Amino acid sequence: MREHIHQQQPAQRPGLYQEITDKIIAQIEAGILPWAQPWAGGPALSMPVNATTHRSYSGINILLLWDALFQRGFDSNRWLTFKQALSVGGNVRKGEHGTTVVFADRFTPKVEQEAPSGKEGEARSIPFLKRFTVFNIAQCEGLPAEMTATLAPVSHRFPIESAELLIQASGAVFQRGGEQAYYHTGGDYIRVPEQDSFFEPINFYRTALHELTHWSGAKHRLDRDFSKRFGDEAYAREELVAEMGSAFLCATLGITPSVRHADYIGNWLTVLKNDARAIISAASHASKASDYLLAFTQSAALTGDAA
Structure with a gap:
């Protein structure tokens, strides 16, 4: 809550x-x-x-x-x-x-x-x-x-296991291979490089959580639509949501958040300078995406699918 x-x-x-x-x-x-x-x-x-x-x-x-x-x-x-x-x-x-x-x-x-x-x-x-x-x-x-009293969330002891559980519980289709990571809107699948191609194993999960946040915005899920915006601005807004949404997921699971698309910083600044409500709207969408995805692990735990 x-x-x-x-x-x-x-x-x-x-x-x-x-x-x-x-x-x-x-x-x-x-x-x-x-x-x-x-x-x-x-x-x-x-x-x-x-x-x-x-x-x-x-x-x-x-x-x-x-x-x-x-x-x-x-x-x-x-x-x-x-x-x-x-x-x-x-x-x-x-x-x-x-x-x-x-x-x-x-x-x-x-x-x-x-x-x-x-x-x-x-x-x-x-x-x-x-x-x-x-x-x-x-x-x-x-x-x-x-x-x-000092708190020690259980998920922080096993961050990779917690992230893997979320990925499996989401039911998202992951295709592995290639050099790029992305969510394919038309095919409704996520493409990620093989896990051993990442310098650090945890970076695979940071990347997967970022793409899962994109996946959450599909019309039959959260219906996150920035199509009324144009070109770079629409992409920048969605990337801002994915950056924050995956950071919220990482923090919840005990994974240190990192920057996935630093090349968008200029676009983000343009969006924020042109719209005083943009960052608040994006953060709200990011929270909804994080909550939506985390709910899959809660459902899996209740049904016993996590075992």
């Missing part, structure tokens, strides 16, 4: 969209891709979760919290609001600065609500973001011991 943050007053549009986009652009231009942080020398690889509800954060919030994790050197990926800290008998230490996360919602103007009903007169809702502040558990004191 995903973390649903308590609502506050909506931020003015398009300020928050632009603020987040500018932050991501600055990171990319500085040579830092938010979804491929330097995990090897930093905190334990994991997805951010709410410390009180145990629900995972999703979409753009993953990137925002990963960034805070590395910039501030936290050793835990557990977060909570000021009120949540108080509710469990703890508190945020004086002087600590929180991290902004967002909640996407829609607003229907009063004039639209009063419009005639029916297909031609459906009320038009406007998407917007709400701003919230969360704190890392390292910024708090007095929290219950079980909330601050």
Whole structure:
């Protein structure tokens, strides 16, 4: 389940969209891709979760919290609001600065609500973001011991086995051979080089998870369609989703995320500079793709197919 943050007053549009986009652009231009942080020398690889509800954060919030994790050197990926800290008998230490996360919602103007009903007169809702502040558990004191205990996800002990299970459980058709990796939309199959052609075995799985993310977007799956965009922009948007989606999968399975298509960086910057909502939309699609694919392993475990 995903973390649903308590609502506050909506931020003015398009300020928050632009603020987040500018932050991501600055990171990319500085040579830092938010979804491929330097995990090897930093905190334990994991997805951010709410410390009180145990629900995972999703979409753009993953990137925002990963960034805070590395910039501030936290050793835990557990977060909570000021009120949540108080509710469990703890508190945020004086002087600590929180991290902004967002909640996407829609607003229907009063004039639209009063419009005639029916297909031609459906009320038009406007998407917007709400701003919230969360704190890392390292910024708090007095929290219950079980909330601050070191976590060791089982999947992190066997990352290759976990990735192989996901690939098998997905039912995706993999054709092996050749020198390139890609998802063939017409044939609905994934082509990957032979496993022994990769310098490191784990890179085969990074590549496979990237292509699986593309596979998830087929019309009969998540129906991720960027066809209204043109040429390089459409490809760049889909590659952005695949980069982040595979990074989310890797982090969940205990595999260090890496950059698969650095040659798209220029295209990504162009997309982000032209559309303040692009990174938030792409991160949302990436989260949905990751959740969709991970659900296959959960289903396999329930039916016993994983044995």
